Amino acid sequence: MAEIFGILNITTDSFSDGGKFLNPDDAIQQGTKLLQEGADWLDVSGQSSNINATLVSEEEEWRRVEPVIRYFVPQGVRISLDSFRPAVQKKAIEAGVRCINDISGFTYEGDRSFFKPAFEKHPGLKLIIMHSHNKNIAKYKSDLTPEKVVRKIQAFFRDRRSELISMGIPEPALHYDPGMGFFLSEDPMVSFRVLQELEILKLEFPQLMVGVSRKSFLGNVLGNLPITEREFVTLACELHLLRYKIPFIRTHNVLKLRQAEKIWNLCQEME
Template identity: 85%
Template sequence: MAEIFGILNITTDSFSDGGKFLNPDIAIDHGTQLLQEGADWLDVSGQSSNIEATLVSEEEEWKRVEPVIRHFVPKGVRISLDSFRPEVQRKGIEAGVRCINDISGFTYEGDRSFLSSYTKKHQDLKLIIMHSHNKNIAKKTSNLTPEKVVRKIQTFFRDRRSDLLAMDIPESALYYDPGMGFFLSQDPMVSFRVLKDLEILKLEFPQLMVGVSRKSFLGKVLGELPVAEREFATLACELHLLRFKIPFIRTHNVLKLRQAEKIWNLCQEME
């Protein structure tokens, strides 16, 4: 069974839900709903990463996520912090976050020496290395092609793994996200090639996280489908992830995925 990360964006400009959850009380209510729907983790972000996003200060990013983290951690809720800034990551871990989801693949400037001691102190701490063709915020253009993308991702993962292991971080703490949509390319076929070749990635990097929820590549192949109308496309794609037994799936609509997962599993049992 996949562990589901319910997306909680506390931002003004996330592509799907920017501005909806800036109020801490509303964010906490939405997080509670995601948990009730079956989320194993809340993936909390205070800095948007879509192509139109602007960078907020580290202080503002932490100000957005701190009340949510402080509310849920004492209740035993597992929190993943979606942040690429080392200082925000450090504050999150000290506040009880047990997963750092870094869209830069831990390449953003800053001192990360604390990760070694924290992964030893907290043996359940997970570090998600997202393949970062663009370093942090997604870009509109890319030179990745369907033919080259999987090899590029493999090389990136190997390099980042090597660097983090050299920092004395245990390999068991490392998870991997190939990045999808504009994180890869404006060409939707690049993302679909990654989905087709998930088994290749899993052979070397079995601890995978994949997030396809409402992504641009789904809308593009369906005639520029608006974000709000991508739920069926998202679910079809997430069923593909279940088929490949991807251990971590990141999604906006937890209930939809949990219901589909239950039906999927019952169908498999009938074979």
Template identity: 80%
Template sequence: MAEIFGILNITTDSFSDGGKYINPDDAIKKGVQLLQEGADWLDVSGQSSNIAANLVTEEEEWKRVEPVIRYFVPKGVRISLDSFRPNVQKKAIEAGVRCLNDITGFTYEGDREFLKTYGAKHSDLKFIIMHSHNRNIAKMKSTLSPEKVIKKIQIFFRDRRNDLTAMGISESSIFFDPGMGFFLSDDPMVSFRVLQDLEILKLEFPQLMVSVSRKSFLGNVLGNLPIEDREFATLACELHLLKNKIPFIRTHNVLKLRHAEKIWNLCQESE
């Protein structure tokens, strides 16, 4: 059974749900819903990684996520913070967060000092290394080809794994996210090549996390399908993740995935 990270974007400009949960009460209500639907983790973000999004200040990013963290952590809920800023990550750790989801793969300025101080100190802390071909936060676009993408991801993952373990972080604490969608390329076939070759990645990086939820590559191959109409396409991809036994899946619609997972497992048992 996959562990599901329920996406909770507390932003004004996330591509799928920007503005819906910017109010703390609304964000907490959504978090409760995701947990009731079967989320194992809440993946909380106060800064959108949408290519058209504006960078908010570190103070504003923390202001957005803090009420949610303060509400859920004392209740024993596992929180993953989706942030690339060490100062925000530090505050989250001090508030009890035990998973950091970094779209830069912990390559942002200030990461090394932060990781040396906090990484080895907290043995229960998890680190999600996400691959992005272009790690310029304000311009997350690239032109990777389907033929090169797996090799590029493998090289990046190896480099980041070696760097983190050299700083005293256990390899068992590191998760690996290949990115997907615009983090890889405007060409949707780059993302589909990753999905086709998941076994290659999982063989070397078994703690693989994949998020396909409502992403651009799905809409692009279906005639520029609007975001709100991508649920069926998302589910088709997520069933593929289940088939390939991906251990960690990050999604917006937890209930849909839990229902599909149950039916999928029952179908496999009957064969």
């Protein structure tokens, strides 16, 4: 059974739900809903990473996520922080966050000397290394092609794994997200090639996290399907992730994925 990370964007400009949960009470209500629907983790973000996002200050990013973290952590809820800024990551770990999901793959400039003592104190801490063609907020003008994308991702993961282990981080703590949609390329076939070759990535990096929820590449191959109409295509893609036994799936709609997972598993038992 996959561990599901329920997406909780506390931002003004996330591509799917920007502005909906900026108020702390609304964010807590949405987080509670995701947990009730079956989320194993809340993946909380105060900085949007979509292609049209605006960078906010570190102080503003932390101001957005702090009330949610402080509300859920004492209840034993597992929180993942979606942030690429070391200063924000440090505050989150100190506040009880036990997973850092970094779209830069931990390449963003900053002091990470806090990682080693953090892992000594909290051995269950996880780091998710995400690949992006520009190592930051999604951008246009990627040079990735379907033919070379998986090799590029593998090389990036190897480099980041080596550096993080050299910093004293235990290898089992490292998880890997190939990035999808504009994190790879505006060409949707680049993302589909990654999905087609998940077994290759899993062979070397079994601790894979994949998030396809409502992504542009799903809509683009169907004639620019609007975001509001991408629920079924998202679910079709997430069933593909279940088929390949991807251990961690990041999604907006936890309930639909949990329901589909149950039916999928029952169908497999019948074979």
